[in-house]
Amino acid sequence: MSKQAEFKNHQREIFHFRLRLVVSIGFVTVLLAVMLVRLVYLQAVRHGYYQTLAESNRIFIVPVVPNRGLILDRNGVELARNFSGYTLEINPNKTDNVEATINELSTLIEVTQKDRKRFKKLLAERRDFETLMIRSRLSDEEAARFAAQQYRFPGVEIKARLFRDYPFGEKIAHLLGYIGRINQADMKLLEDNDLEANYRGSDYIGKTGLEQSYETELHGTTGLEQVEVDAGGRAVRMLSSTAPVSGNTLVLSIDVKLQEVADKAFGSYRGALVAIDPRNGDVLAFVSKPGYDPNPFIDGIDTQSWDELNNSPDVPLNNRALRGQYPPGSTVKPFMALAGLHFNARTPEYAISDPGVFYLPGSSRQYRDWQKGGHGSVNMFKSIVVSCDTYFYGLAIELGIDNIFDYMSRFGFGKKTGIDLEGETSGLLPSQEWKMKRYRQIWYPGDTVAVGIGQGYNLVTPLQLAFATATLANDGVAYKPHLVREVRSLRSSENRFIAKDPIYDLNIDPAHLDLVKRAMVGVTQPGGTAVYASLGAPYRIAGKTGTAQVIAMKQGEKYDAEKIAERHRDHAWFIAFAPAEKPKIALAVLVENGGHGGGSAAPIARKVLDYYLLGKVPRPLTEAEVKEAGEHD
Amino acid sequence: MTRRQLWQRLIAHLDKPLLLGICSLLLISLLVLYSASNASWVQPINQMRNIAVALAGMWLVAKLPLHYLMRTAVPVYVLGLALLIGVALFGEISHGARRWLNLGVATVQPSELMKIGVPLMMAWYFEKNEATLTLKNYFFAALLMLLPVALIARQPDLGTALLISASGFYVLFLAGLSWRVIGGMCVAGLASAPVLWSLLHDYQRHRILMLFDPSQDALGKGYHTIQGMIAVGSGGILGKGYLNGTQTHLEFLPERTTDFIFAVYSEEFGLLGNLILLSLYAFVVMRGFIITGNASTYFTRLMAGSITLTFATYTFVNMGMVCGILPVVGVPLPLISYGGTSMLTLLLGFGMLMSIETHKKLVKS
Numbered sequence: 001m002s003k004q005a006e007f008k009n010h011q012r013e014i015f016h017f018r019l020r021l022v023v024s025i026g027f028v029t030v031l032l033a034v035m036l037v038r039l040v041y042l043q044a045v046r047h048g049y050y051q052t053l054a055e056s057n058r059i060f061i062v063p064v065v066p067n068r069g070l071i072l073d074r075n076g077v078e079l080a081r082n083f084s085g086y087t088l089e090i091n092p093n094k095t096d097n098v099e100a101t102i103n104e105l106s107t108l109i110e111v112t113q114k115d116r117k118r119f120k121k122l123l124a125e126r127r128d129f130e131t132l133m134i135r136s137r138l139s140d141e142e143a144a145r146f147a148a149q150q151y152r153f154p155g156v157e158i159k160a161r162l163f164r165d166y167p168f169g170e171k172i173a174h175l176l177g178y179i180g181r182i183n184q185a186d187m188k189l190l191e192d193n194d195l196e197a198n199y200r201g202s203d204y205i206g207k208t209g210l211e212q213s214y215e216t217e218l219h220g221t222t223g224l225e226q227v228e229v230d231a232g233g234r235a236v237r238m239l240s241s242t243a244p245v246s247g248n249t250l251v252l253s254i255d256v257k258l259q260e261v262a263d264k265a266f267g268s269y270r271g272a273l274v275a276i277d278p279r280n281g282d283v284l285a286f287v288s289k290p291g292y293d294p295n296p297f298i299d300g301i302d303t304q305s306w307d308e309l310n311n312s313p314d315v316p317l318n319n320r321a322l323r324g325q326y327p328p329g330s331t332v333k334p335f336m337a338l339a340g341l342h343f344n345a346r347t348p349e350y351a352i353s354d355p356g357v358f359y360l361p362g363s364s365r366q367y368r369d370w371q372k373g374g375h376g377s378v379n380m381f382k383s384i385v386v387s388c389d390t391y392f393y394g395l396a397i398e399l400g401i402d403n404i405f406d407y408m409s410r411f412g413f414g415k416k417t418g419i420d421l422e423g424e425t426s427g428l429l430p431s432q433e434w435k436m437k438r439y440r441q442i443w444y445p446g447d448t449v450a451v452g453i454g455q456g457y458n459l460v461t462p463l464q465l466a467f468a469t470a471t472l473a474n475d476g477v478a479y480k481p482h483l484v485r486e487v488r489s490l491r492s493s494e495n496r497f498i499a500k501d502p503i504y505d506l507n508i509d510p511a512h513l514d515l516v517k518r519a520m521v522g523v524t525q526p527g528g529t530a531v532y533a534s535l536g537a538p539y540r541i542a543g544k545t546g547t548a549q550v551i552a553m554k555q556g557e558k559y560d561a562e563k564i565a566e567r568h569r570d571h572a573w574f575i576a577f578a579p580a581e582k583p584k585i586a587l588a589v590l591v592e593n594g595g596h597g598g599g600s601a602a603p604i605a606r607k608v609l610d611y612y613l614l615g616k617v618p619r620p621l622t623e624a625e626v627k628e629a630g631e632h633d
Numbered sequence: 634m635t636r637r638q639l640w641q642r643l644i645a646h647l648d649k650p651l652l653l654g655i656c657s658l659l660l661i662s663l664l665v666l667y668s669a670s671n672a673s674w675v676q677p678i679n680q681m682r683n684i685a686v687a688l689a690g691m692w693l694v695a696k697l698p699l700h701y702l703m704r705t706a707v708p709v710y711v712l713g714l715a716l717l718i719g720v721a722l723f724g725e726i727s728h729g730a731r732r733w734l735n736l737g738v739a740t741v742q743p744s745e746l747m748k749i750g751v752p753l754m755m756a757w758y759f760e761k762n763e764a765t766l767t768l769k770n771y772f773f774a775a776l777l778m779l780l781p782v783a784l785i786a787r788q789p790d791l792g793t794a795l796l797i798s799a800s801g802f803y804v805l806f807l808a809g810l811s812w813r814v815i816g817g818m819c820v821a822g823l824a825s826a827p828v829l830w831s832l833l834h835d836y837q838r839h840r841i842l843m844l845f846d847p848s849q850d851a852l853g854k855g856y857h858t859i860q861g862m863i864a865v866g867s868g869g870i871l872g873k874g875y876l877n878g879t880q881t882h883l884e885f886l887p888e889r890t891t892d893f894i895f896a897v898y899s900e901e902f903g904l905l906g907n908l909i910l911l912s913l914y915a916f917v918v919m920r921g922f923i924i925t926g927n928a929s930t931y932f933t934r935l936m937a938g939s940i941t942l943t944f945a946t947y948t949f950v951n952m953g954m955v956c957g958i959l960p961v962v963g964v965p966l967p968l969i970s971y972g973g974t975s976m977l978t979l980l981l982g983f984g985m986l987m988s989i990e991t992h993k994k995l996v997k998s
Contacts, residue, residue, distance in 0.1 A: 013809075017934055018926065020807050024942055025922055031949040032915060038956050039911075042866040043904040050866025054879055061856070194839060197856075 063201030066220030069247030073256040082162040086138040089131040094155030114302045170291030171263045174319045177209015178294035220247035251486040253282030261611040262287045265604040272321035274466035275587035281479030288320040325459040329546030332454035339407035341512040345398040351379040358393040384519035396452025405431040411468040430457035465588035473577035473586040476506035533602035540580040546573030569593040574601035646695040646991040654917040658968040669889040669897045683973040687980035694984025706757035713750040716743035717784040744785045752939040755804040760932035792962040800943040807938040861955045864896035872903030890971040895955045924990045933989040940982045
């Protein structure tokens with residue numbers, strides 16, 4: 001290209017650009033004109049109309065917060081309720097020196113160190129234009145004392161509010177969860193779901209447990225009040241109102257008395273218990289020990305108490321029933337036996353001669369039975385009754401891991417049960433594929449041997465095991481476990497029952513079921529591993545004990561030697577259903593560091609079964625009876 | 634060096650008319666903020682700090698010679714893109730949207746950086762290929778824009794994605810994208826509207842529908858629109874007077890210091906005040922166009938034009954939202970609304986305009 005041409009080109013380009021610039025100026029001019037026209041329309045043409053609106057916009061639209069729905073147990077006992085009271089609140093936007101104001105206030109009304117700490121925390125996470133609570137639950141006298149002095153405290157006001165209260169405290173915390181103040185993160189979530197309008201004026205939202213998972217049911221619909229105000233912004237009269245609609249009442253399937261019995265039965269043990277009605281999936285008791293008191297969380301727990309809870313070696317905030325994952329131990333044996341029958345790996349009559357140790361073909365590695373010397377001749381019935389490890393080592397090898405994985409997952413192992421709580425963990429049901437993905441290793445026969453008795457890679461949650469037991473108890477017809485039975489609406493007096501249809505039927509051969517169930521009854525009869533679970537019971541209990549080995553401890557080094565020893569003890573399992581012929585309740589009990597399932601877990605189960613079926617707890621066993629019954633895996 | 638010389642050197646690269654317009658708007662910002670926060674000094678003082686930081690940034694950028702400015706294009710763009718990809722992969726989900734990236738020292742919102750990064754990169758690209766521009770180049774430049782826009786839209790932050798597309802489109806337009814293609818794009822856009830509609834989230838549709846009937850959602854976003862229009866309309870010709878807006882001071886107006894600050898101004902200063910405000914904005918935009926017209930290189934022309942048009946667009950979108958002719962999207966009123974990040978981004982842009990104006994003679998000679 002010659003210089004001349006290039007110059008010409010440049011000139012042409014400049015010309016084109018100028019043209020575009022002119023179009024741009026035209027575009028902006030149009031925007032400006034549109035804006036001007038709109039402003040003239042609003043401010044000159046329609047001024048009168050908006051003037052009137054602004055005048056009558058002495059009308060405030062005040063949100064009226066609905067009452068939060070109650071939570072009742074299956075017999076109507078209140079588990080979460082509301083009561084009204086006063087709070088003292090500070091609006092930091094209207095207060096010059098918050099610190100000085102609080103000091104001044106404390107001369108009038110008691111403000112504790114905890115109140116101050118909580119206030120600081122609220123201040124840090126506050127939303128715009130929000131008033132913050134400095135004291136809750138003022139007495140009438142305190143409210144009156146402040147009201148008389150209110151003129152001295154600009155930006156400080158008394159508010160009447162409904163408070164949430166959980167009368168059963170830590171006995172039911174893991175199930176109910178708690179509500180807490182709406183923070184910026186909650187607000188963002190509400191905005192993203194376009195729910196913030198319904199939360200205008202609301203201060204609380206469900207943070208965990210049922211309070212969280214049923215938030216939309218419990219919150220209710222915010223009402224509106226149109227209030228006329230004078231020039232100073234004070235309400236003069238109410239013009240119209242839309243009443244708020246209270247949140248729906250949740251009726252749980254939980255029987256709180258049974259829950260209390262179960263809670264008490266644990267004594268000082270840590271662990272979990274889940275009891276389910278196998279006929280419909282109603283969760284009757286849902287215990288995780290230790291619990292914690294949810295009440296202080298509502299208005300923001302102070303840092304010190306929080307640290308105590310959060311750093312406790314007993315991890316009270318961990319929901320063991322829902323999230324705790326433990327090896328199932330021998331509790332898998334009834335399910336393994338069903339798998340063996342299903343795949344024709346063994347007939348019921350086939351008996352092994354148990355020397356107390358098992359070898360894989362061509363290997364000298366010993367897999368020991370828990371009973372030194374073995375159990376003699378063992379068929380399937382006896383293998384469950386005495387919890388014979390050797391029998392199940394062999395069965396597992398004959399089945400192969402693929403069949404085990406297939407059959408066990410039918411009972412929900414390795415999967416979430418889908419209960420109506422958030423944060424459920426899925427346990428672990430190992431497979432060849434899983435091991436390759438996780439460890440980049442092929443599956444060895446030795447792995448299968450361990451899986452056969454519920455050790456190795458297996459992990460289950462107490463909820464999962466309870467669900468599997470319920471499914472077995474109900475002859476393979478599974479119901480999704482649920483804590484809420486019914487949602488009651490105050491407005492329409494319409495009651496919605498939570499799904500009661502079975503989710504699937506495993507179509508198990510009745511003969512197989514009969515054998516395994518009879519064997520599980522044998523477990524609680526003389527000769528079984530949990531014989532004193534049924535001592536003196538007027539009904540028959542089907543059960544199975546289990547022991548989960550504690551392999552490693554995370555925070556081990558923090559505690560002294562004695563404690564380490566205690567915390568390295570095996571976890572004890574017991575699963576059961578009763579009455580064995582027509583089960584009304586199925587449960588799984590886990591006792592952390594409880595040793596043998598028959599020793600610590602079975603008595604807890606017995607108390608729960610007795611209370612549910614007979615309405616009373618069993619008398620304590622005498623030492624002689626305990627001795628006679630013996631103690632096994 | 635005398636004090637006078639020192640002063641001369643300090644302000645050497647500041648464009649006086651532009652600075653005058655900007656400072657007038659900033660003064661109005663402080664004035665209105667004081668009223669909007671119910672005669673409290675807290676927010677105006679914070680805003681002064683924001684302004685000070687942003688002005689310092691502007692001054693620094695204005696001193697940068699053009700070739701430095703150009704050299705920042707690729708690093709800024711690549712950094713922004715890397716951060717956006719980082720957000721998509723490891724970003725903190727702040728409930729439903731991944732917008733923030735935690736770098737250990739600070740959390741950043743890379744989409745903010747791309748408001749400058751995208752037009753900068755596109756202008757740089759056109760400059761590099763100036764001699765041999767074909768349709769392919771426009772296509773590639775559009776890709777440079779769409780890549781970050783898609784990432785931002787996925788976060789999801791539709792508002793910012795649209796505004797960045799606008800500034801990118803302005804570069805394409807100024808770079809001489811043929812009218813036929815523009816026309817084609819318009820037709821395609823209209824044709825795909827029903828498809829886009831079906832892709833929107835429920836709440837996004839809700840916001841658009843609400844534009845036609847704000848009373849449907851009197852407690853939520855519709856409340857904002859209704860109260861905004863009442864504030865503007867009741868201001869009338871002369872306004873209710875400074876600190877006398879009932880809508881503002883009885884706290885009917887939401888987000889008075891940020892997105893709806895225009896309603897506060899309109900209520901208290903009326904149509905007359907608005908004429909002054911619009912004139913100031915028009916003055917700044919006109920000055921921007923003059924700088925664009927004088928710009929000596931392809932890169933600076935595109936950059937200056939895009940910055941100016943984007944500024945005008947932001948202003949219009951915010952005012953339109955307050956006056957109920959555009960949906961409620963979270964766009965602040967440039968130079969007036971309370972906030973540090975947008976102030977910084979805006980004044981850095983103006984710093985570039987000033988650099989383009991005050992360094993052009995050096996380039997020519």
